[in-house]
Amino acid sequence: MDTVGWWSLVRFAHVAGAALWVGGQLALSLVILPLARHLLAPEVRDRFTAAAGRRFGMLTGAVFLPVQLATGGAMAWHRGVTWASLADPGYGRTLATKLALFVVVMLAAAGHGIAHAKGRADLARALAVVSLVGSLGVVLLATALPAT
Numbered sequence: 001m002d003t004v005g006w007w008s009l010v011r012f013a014h015v016a017g018a019a020l021w022v023g024g025q026l027a028l029s030l031v032i033l034p035l036a037r038h039l040l041a042p043e044v045r046d047r048f049t050a051a052a053g054r055r056f057g058m059l060t061g062a063v064f065l066p067v068q069l070a071t072g073g074a075m076a077w078h079r080g081v082t083w084a085s086l087a088d089p090g091y092g093r094t095l096a097t098k099l100a101l102f103v104v105v106m107l108a109a110a111g112h113g114i115a116h117a118k119g120r121a122d123l124a125r126a127l128a129v130v131s132l133v134g135s136l137g138v139v140l141l142a143t144a145l146p147a148t
Contacts, residue, residue, distance in 0.1 A: 007078060011147060014071035018142065021064050022135045024056055029132060050116070057113050065106070091145060098141035105134035 001009070032052060036045050076095070086096035112127035 007075075010071050010074050010078075013067055014075065015142075017064050017067040017071070018139060021060065021068075022132075022139055024059075025128075025132045025135055028052065028056060029128065053113065053116060057109075060109065068102075094141055094144050098138055098145070101134055101138050101141065105131050105138060108134060 033049060036048050036052075040048060079091075081092070081095065085092045086099075087093065108127045108131040112124050112131060115121075115124035115127055
């Protein structure tokens, strides 16, 4: 595989991982959880939603996050990004904003899991919304970055 093909594959893995993460959040929030609330008895619904959340969280930690960090780091290296260049107007600042928002999203997602485990449903729901909206923001910022 030539260099261009390799970097296309790296970028594809990065974009596909982001699509899986955001798409999974949207599917859970807009399709699966509302149907579970409507169709399942409370004791079954609570077990189902907790299991679905745990599985999504495990996939995030085991697959999504490592793929995003590895491919994102590789693309930044390939482009010659340095810590100092993150302050540069244009690409640098856009990438820095994307990275900062990504950290906020991951913290909100982790907080959601902790709040849900502790039975703090309102806080868990608020953090889920922050994570989802932030994830959409990360994708929006990503579209402003040129291909590497």
